[in-house]
Amino acid sequence: MGDTYLACDEEIPTIDYSLLLCDDNDQRSIALESLRHACEEYGFFYLVNHTIPDDVLKIVLRGISNYFDPITIDERRVYTKKGSSDKIRWNLNANDGENREYLKVIAHPRDHVPSNPISLSKIIEEYNKEMRKIVFGLARAISKNLGFDEKYIEKAFNMKSGFDVMAMNLYPPNSKAKSDIGIPNHTDPGFVVTLVQDVNGGLQILSHKGRWINVYIPPYAILIQLGDHLEILTNGKYKSHVHRVIVNKNKMQRISVVTLHGPSLDKFIVPAKEFVDDENPQNYIGMTYKESLEANGGNEIDVQSSLEQIKLVI
Numbered sequence: 001m002g003d004t005y006l007a008c009d010e011e012i013p014t015i016d017y018s019l020l021l022c023d024d025n026d027q028r029s030i031a032l033e034s035l036r037h038a039c040e041e042y043g044f045f046y047l048v049n050h051t052i053p054d055d056v057l058k059i060v061l062r063g064i065s066n067y068f069d070p071i072t073i074d075e076r077r078v079y080t081k082k083g084s085s086d087k088i089r090w091n092l093n094a095n096d097g098e099n100r101e102y103l104k105v106i107a108h109p110r111d112h113v114p115s116n117p118i119s120l121s122k123i124i125e126e127y128n129k130e131m132r133k134i135v136f137g138l139a140r141a142i143s144k145n146l147g148f149d150e151k152y153i154e155k156a157f158n159m160k161s162g163f164d165v166m167a168m169n170l171y172p173p174n175s176k177a178k179s180d181i182g183i184p185n186h187t188d189p190g191f192v193v194t195l196v197q198d199v200n201g202g203l204q205i206l207s208h209k210g211r212w213i214n215v216y217i218p219p220y221a222i223l224i225q226l227g228d229h230l231e232i233l234t235n236g237k238y239k240s241h242v243h244r245v246i247v248n249k250n251k252m253q254r255i256s257v258v259t260l261h262g263p264s265l266d267k268f269i270v271p272a273k274e275f276v277d278d279e280n281p282q283n284y285i286g287m288t289y290k291e292s293l294e295a296n297g298g299n300e301i302d303v304q305s306s307l308e309q310i311k312l313v314i
């Protein structure tokens with residue numbers, strides 16, 4: 001890796017999920033305060049003591065690793081882009097701008113998974129169900145931290161019909177990289193992004209302070225990144241952050257499983273009035289989630305960096 005992509009090892013906050021919703025008032029308040037700090041001062045954090053067993057994560061990552069077997073690549077090509085309404089999309093990029101193989105699926109309101117192998121669809125289904133429960137738990141905790149009723153975010157995003165896209169990424173050297181970039185700089189739409197991986201290495205997030213930070217996720221923890229639409233809802237109080245993946249000269253293969261947990265496609269998202277006043281004018285245009293994905297020039301399954309299109313120029 002050239003010096004161009006150097007990042008620092010600043011600590012990223014760790015949040016204990018089990019304490020956020022526990023019955024002990026003192027422990028819960030302390031955990032909620034740590035979450036508030038992580039959301040306000042960082043916008044991303046590691047979630048530990050969550051409800052997905054280590055074994056489930058191991059099985060998910062192993063199943064995806066098997067799926068990406070180089071020998072069966074032709075079977076995956078059936079999911080190459082056909083049109084803007086694809087529910088499953090596969091691609092292998094090895095160029096200056098991006099170096100990864102990926103399988104993206106629409107995971108909610110209906111889940112779409114490759115029909116073969118059947119074991120993979122079962123694993124993914126189970127994983128998504130469990131991850132959604134955690135995301136609902138986070139929505140309750142974050143709602144409380146913002147001074148709202150605990151169902152506030154769930155309702156504001158109509159999360160029960162939320163639009164979730166899951167990306168399974170495989171980084172070189174499964175295929176030879178043509179540059180240092182695994183995924184170029186971007187933010188992700190939605191409420192939050194969840195990420196699990198098999199090994200550390202390559203993911204970098206641009207902090208509030210303008211420093212690139214290396215992400216080192218503790219074993220079996222989940223990286224949570226706040227999404228663009230939480231930034232919009234809070235009128236910028238909670239921010240989503242630019243991130244990228246650097247692939248380090250084909251030294252190490254890495255798998256990540258990234259889910260963008262979004263509002264329902266027809267939900268109109270606009271800064272909540274509680275965050276708008278004379279000192280904090282409205283910073284984002286209101287639009288439906290579907291419109292904001294389209295404003296990005298992409299389609300529903302290819303969703304990245306939508307925020308710039310929605311920011312009001314002041």
Ligand SMILES: O=C(O)CCC(=O)C(=O)O
Nearest residue numbers: 167169188203245256258
């Ligand atoms: O693979 C990673 O570490 C990050 C992937 C990512 O940012 C994405 O899929 O949106």
Ligand SMILES: [Fe+2]
Nearest residue numbers: 186187188243
């Ligand atoms: Fe991302």
